[in-house]
């Protein structure tokens with residue numbers, strides 16, 4: 001796939017970027033059920049993000065990862081692993097997402113070849129470094145306040161995205177942090193190609209409906225941009 005076609009495919013995949021790990025789902029509900037509903041509602045990409053004290057480890061973690069990976073392959077959406085490059089390679093995932101404190105993006109790029117590489121960026125210095133390292137997209141946030149990531153930085157507002165675009169950053173961007181169907185349009189209008197959510201879908205009473213409302217908000221904002 002040539003560069004621009006890959007970039008277009010990435011932009012499309014970033015529209016409703018669902019992230020989940022076992023600690024993000026209401027007790028007793030199987031994560032794979034939430035993912036299936038999210039995809040049915042319109043999630044365009046999934047990231048497996050197993051974090052925190054209550055997170056799964058070892059065999060249980062790998063087994064859940066395989067379940068979710070196979071579901072994404074079956075439904076035809078990209079499957080990305082957060083942080084863990086080894087797990088991503090073991091699962092033949094479609095990509096990896098790393099933060100500033102994870103394995104260096106340039107080293108990850110070498111290990112994963114042409115798979116998707118996403119890098120978290122809080123401000124333009126981190127964005128420029130990620131671009132130099134060969135990132136395919138940037139995860140910019142937290143845009144709004146979030147309780148899902150314990151060590152999240154202070155919410156920057158959509159200005160963080162608008163500023164990156166004003167500085168001429170053209171790489172695909174997904175906003176993240178406290179995003180809901182109600183505030184998603186503003187994230188896209190500021191210049192993001194899509195929105196990334198955890199709790200707006202994983203904690204929703206009806207995950208399929210939550211995904212559908214996000215997809216509708218993003219698509220109408222993209223149409224009017």
Ligand SMILES: Cc1ncsc1CCOP(=O)(O)O
Nearest residue numbers: 146148149177178197198199
């Ligand atoms: C992983 C991550 N990175 C920045 S904020 C965040 C958590 C997003 O979770 P939610 O969509 O529930 O606010």
Ligand SMILES: C=C1C=NC(C)=NC1=N
Nearest residue numbers: 082097120139140176196
């Ligand atoms: C921290 C993150 C930022 N952005 C994305 C897309 N995923 C993450 N895990």
Ligand SMILES: [Mg+2]
Nearest residue numbers: 083098099102
């Ligand atoms: Mg990380």
